Amino acid sequence: MIVTVASGKGGTGKTTVAVNLAVIAPEGSVEVFDCDVEEPNAHLFIKPENIVTKEISTMIPDVDMNLCTLCGECEKICRFSAITMIAKKIMVFPEMCHSCKGCSMVCPAGAIKEGSRVLGSLLTGQSSRGFNLTWGELRVGEAMSPPLIKQVKNKIDKGIGKLFIVDAPPGTSCPAVVTLRDADFALLVAEETPFGLNDLALTVEGLKKLGVPMGIVLNRADMENGIIDDYAVRENIEILQRIPFSREAAKVCAKGHFLVDELPEIKALFQDIYLKIINNLNSIQKSDKGGQ
Amino acid sequence: MKELTVISGKGGTGKTSITASIASLAEKRVVIDADVDAANLFLTLEHKVVETESFEGGHKAEINPDICTCTGCGECFQRCQFDAISLNFTIDHISCEGCGVCAHFCPADAISFERQICGEKFISTTANGPMVHARLGIAEENSGLLVSQLRQRARQMAKEQHIPLIITDGPPGIGCPVIASVSNADALLIVTEPTLSGMHDMQRVMKLGRQMNAAIYLCINKADLNPEASEKIKEFCGSNNIRFAGEIPFDKAVIESMRMGQSLVTYSDGAASHAVKKVWQNVSSFLGETRDRLI
Numbered sequence: 001m002i003v004t005v006a007s008g009k010g011g012t013g014k015t016t017v018a019v020n021l022a023v024i025a026p027e028g029s030v031e032v033f034d035c036d037v038e039e040p041n042a043h044l045f046i047k048p049e050n051i052v053t054k055e056i057s058t059m060i061p062d063v064d065m066n067l068c069t070l071c072g073e074c075e076k077i078c079r080f081s082a083i084t085m086i087a088k089k090i091m092v093f094p095e096m097c098h099s100c101k102g103c104s105m106v107c108p109a110g111a112i113k114e115g116s117r118v119l120g121s122l123l124t125g126q127s128s129r130g131f132n133l134t135w136g137e138l139r140v141g142e143a144m145s146p147p148l149i150k151q152v153k154n155k156i157d158k159g160i161g162k163l164f165i166v167d168a169p170p171g172t173s174c175p176a177v178v179t180l181r182d183a184d185f186a187l188l189v190a191e192e193t194p195f196g197l198n199d200l201a202l203t204v205e206g207l208k209k210l211g212v213p214m215g216i217v218l219n220r221a222d223m224e225n226g227i228i229d230d231y232a233v234r235e236n237i238e239i240l241q242r243i244p245f246s247r248e249a250a251k252v253c254a255k256g257h258f259l260v261d262e263l264p265e266i267k268a269l270f271q272d273i274y275l276k277i278i279n280n281l282n283s284i285q286k287s288d289k290g291g292q
Numbered sequence: 293m294k295e296l297t298v299i300s301g302k303g304g305t306g307k308t309s310i311t312a313s314i315a316s317l318a319e320k321r322v323v324i325d326a327d328v329d330a331a332n333l334f335l336t337l338e339h340k341v342v343e344t345e346s347f348e349g350g351h352k353a354e355i356n357p358d359i360c361t362c363t364g365c366g367e368c369f370q371r372c373q374f375d376a377i378s379l380n381f382t383i384d385h386i387s388c389e390g391c392g393v394c395a396h397f398c399p400a401d402a403i404s405f406e407r408q409i410c411g412e413k414f415i416s417t418t419a420n421g422p423m424v425h426a427r428l429g430i431a432e433e434n435s436g437l438l439v440s441q442l443r444q445r446a447r448q449m450a451k452e453q454h455i456p457l458i459i460t461d462g463p464p465g466i467g468c469p470v471i472a473s474v475s476n477a478d479a480l481l482i483v484t485e486p487t488l489s490g491m492h493d494m495q496r497v498m499k500l501g502r503q504m505n506a507a508i509y510l511c512i513n514k515a516d517l518n519p520e521a522s523e524k525i526k527e528f529c530g531s532n533n534i535r536f537a538g539e540i541p542f543d544k545a546v547i548e549s550m551r552m553g554q555s556l557v558t559y560s561d562g563a564a565s566h567a568v569k570k571v572w573q574n575v576s577s578f579l580g581e582t583r584d585r586l587i
Contacts (some may be wrong), residue, residue: 010303038465100391173329243495
């Protein structure tokens with residue numbers, strides 16, 4: 001089953017929660033997927049070994065001017081201004097292309113071949129803790145992260161019956177949605193600030209649209225204002241855990257270490273989160289079966 | 293006219309809090325919230341919305357079951373590169389890229405292809421100049437296009453009202469809306485934090501800034517949480533031709549000001565507030581030394 005760690009707002013502690021959960025889970029029962037391909041960080045904590053890297057590309061048009069009749073059909077079909085006719089030449093703007101192949105399909109002269117543009121890399125490695133990490137690294141300068149995110153998610157092999165922990169990118173637009181759709185459960189990492197609440201609410205709306213069940217982990221919970229608690233009650237979302245703010249914890253994370261290794265009181269909190277997630281997944285599975 | 297974009301790579305380093313403060317300190321400026329899918333600047337900058345306009349994003353394909361000219365030929369299903377069309381000929385709007393290939397090739401004209409309203413754009417007044425911001429609809433696309441439109445509008449206003457500075461609060465990451473926030477900016481202010489993740493992400497966003505030929509300034513937020521790492525970042529700036537704009541200590545006043553709906557420098561006179569003022573002094577003198585772009 002897939003548990004996706006998300007937040008809306010950046011920097012609330014998604015990656016911290018994802019990697020510490022992976023460490024606390026029984027050995028051999030989890031795999032981690034970092035879908036924040038623009039700024040992946042899980043590998044900084046997990047420090048995987050035996051890394052296998054694969055370059056990921058996407059199709060862009062490659063025009064053979066010997067065959068081109070300058071009919072302009074390619075320019076007409078392209079919605080992204082990626083191919084255009086200027087002074088009797090066809091110009092391609094690779095970074096604008098969405099790889100729909102409309103231009104090559106519509107070209108009556110067969111002048112458009114398949115070229116390629118590098119999106120980034122897909123990487124897999126093994127943690128010394130007995131689980132695999134798969135992540136994507138978007139090429140700097142590349143605008144489109146969703147196709148690479150899809151490649152990372154394609155590596156999830158649902159057949160092997162493990163718990164797949166997915167680290168989502170911040171925000172509520174395409175990269176976050178592509179990551180969160182088809183998650184079995186979303187673990188929302190929230191902070192008790194007005195920015196945190198605003199962005200949490202946006203993510204919750206998105207998850208409702210996608211039909212993904214969810215629970216909240218309050219991170220750096222030190223204030224007594226309870227704005228997230230009030231919201232969670234109104235929306236009927238369970239707060240699974242509160243991780244208190246401490247300079248100690250901030251230091252451990254800053255160095256790229258695992259909280260569960262160094263702070264026993266936080267380890268206990270993560271063990272509890274893990275059990276609650278498993279319980280939630282079990283009841284989701286049961287209700288799915290009941291519905292069939 | 294100068295354009296300064298505040299970015300970080302990693303989320304949650306304090307971009308918006310710092311933008312709100314420098315937008316309050318700058319004598320006259322246009323400020324843009326370019327983090328359109330998780331906009332927060334409006335929460336911390338006193339403002340009044342004076343103009344609202346809907347944002348038309350890309351097109352979406354739709355097979356209309358009422359018109360029912362669909363013959364089930366499967367042409368659209370075969371041509372779609374995004375697996376957005378299922379075998380029962382419904383279109384998944386999340387997967388649809390809006391390329392229009394299905395509508396173009398449908399022999400029965402059964403697919404409509406209309407422009408979508410994807411959000412709202414706002415212009416607000418604040419104490420020292422306009423704020424341009426937006427709200428992208430939940431799970432909507434075209435954030436890059438929306439950012440470009442906000443920046444265009446801001447430039448137009450700056451020109452008309454003779455405002456010498458545009459400050460943009462950028463989104464996290466390095467993808468589409470970040471590229472739209474950074475392209476043609478004169479300078480970037482990178483807000484980083486002294487953590488392994490912060491440093492890793494800062495280097496990627498710096499590389500992007502270099503590709504875009506922007507001058508690069510950097511400040512460290514919550515610098516005292518990890519002084520050794522802060523020193524390393526300073527060294528990194530020195531050896532990579534990045535102007536160092538200062539460091540800001542961890543201060544609970546930052547979150548308190550947010551809760552009061554005010555910028556840090558308006559709300560507090562404490563350590564972080566002083567440090568941000570110093571950062572702004574440095575940034576504005578760096579900006580003075582940076583030549584205007586020709587575009």
